[in-house]
Amino acid sequence: MKIDKTLIFLVFISVLMATGVYLFANGFGIISANKKIDFGVFSMIIPHDWEKIKYKGIDSYVGGITNGTDSLTFDYGWYSYDFSDEDGENQLFATDTINGKIALLTKPKEVGNGTIGIYIEKAYKENRFNLIGQNIADENQIFYIFKSLKFKDSDTAVNSKNIEFSNKITAYSGRSLFYTNCAACHQKNKNMIGPAFASIDAVEFKKWILDSTNLVKTDTTKWGINYHRKAFGKLITENEIEKLIEYSKSK
Numbered sequence: 137m138k139i140d141k142t143l144i145f146l147v148f149i150s151v152l153m154a155t156g157v158y159l160f161a162n163g164f165g166i167i168s169a170n171k172k173i174d175f176g177v178f179s180m181i182i183p184h185d186w187e188k189i190k191y192k193g194i195d196s197y198v199g200g201i202t203n204g205t206d207s208l209t210f211d212y213g214w215y216s217y218d219f220s221d222e223d224g225e226n227q228l229f230a231t232d233t234i235n236g237k238i239a240l241l242t243k244p245k246e247v248g249n250g251t252i253g254i255y256i257e258k259a260y261k262e263n264r265f266n267l268i269g270q271n272i273a274d275e276n277q278i279f280y281i282f283k284s285l286k287f288k289d290s291d292t293a294v295n296s297k298n299i300e301f302s303n304k305i306t307a308y309s310g311r312s313l314f315y316t317n318c319a320a321c322h323q324k325n326k327n328m329i330g331p332a333f334a335s336i337d338a339v340e341f342k343k344w345i346l347d348s349t350n351l352v353k354t355d356t357t358k359w360g361i362n363y364h365r366k367a368f369g370k371l372i373t374e375n376e377i378e379k380l381i382e383y384s385k386s387k
Contacts, residue, residue: 177263179286186201196216208269213263213264228245228303236292241282338384
């Protein structure tokens with residue numbers, strides 16, 4: 137009797153997932169089994185040899201994870217550090233969407249020599265969040281942890297495909313917001329799936345996303361007002377829409 141090794145492997149993976157065990161993988165295959173850790177308002181998947189760290193916070197919820205050598209600490213509240221003091225000469229920055237949350241990420245230019253972290257300005261119910269480590273050599277493992285972050289209102293269907301780092305912090309600039317949320321269907325100066333972004337009327341654009349009274353009776357297009365309001369109405373704020381409009385009109 138011929139045994140289908142692929143089928144056995146898939147069954148094995150399904151059993152692990154059903155029991156709360158997850159797998160991290162790199163380009164060479166599986167690294168190790170991992171586990172989901174629940175912190176109440178958010179959760180993350182961590183390597184099996186990492187454990188929770190408990191801290192006592194004064195005005196925010198703080199804690200972390202460690203494997204005894206490397207550690208990540210988090211701060212969830214109003215005053216979470218946003219990487220604004222990081223040195224652009226030594227650090228790289230990127231904007232990404234992780235499970236529906238726009239996030240700023242940083243890593244050192246020299247691997248293992250600096251700050252590696254994630255900052256989410258709109259984490260959950262007006263609170264901010266960061267998760268930060270120092271001088272960690274295994275960046276791939278840390279970014280897998282970052283990408284596994286889920287808050288109570290996270291949308292697991294909304295994620296960026298690629299993380300592109302630069303030496304400038306542009307987490308919530310109009311350009312970064314455009315490439316994070318709009319570039320899949322729009323180009324700035326030319327029609328694609330959707331119209332050129334520069335041609336969008338600013339007033340109508342704001343009404344499309346924010347004004348629930350500005351409803352059209354018929355939305356015959358697959359990617360019209362109803363789609364945009366449902367996809368972005370709760371994700372993008374009015375201030376961020378202003379930044380998008382400013383970017384659309386820039387040279």
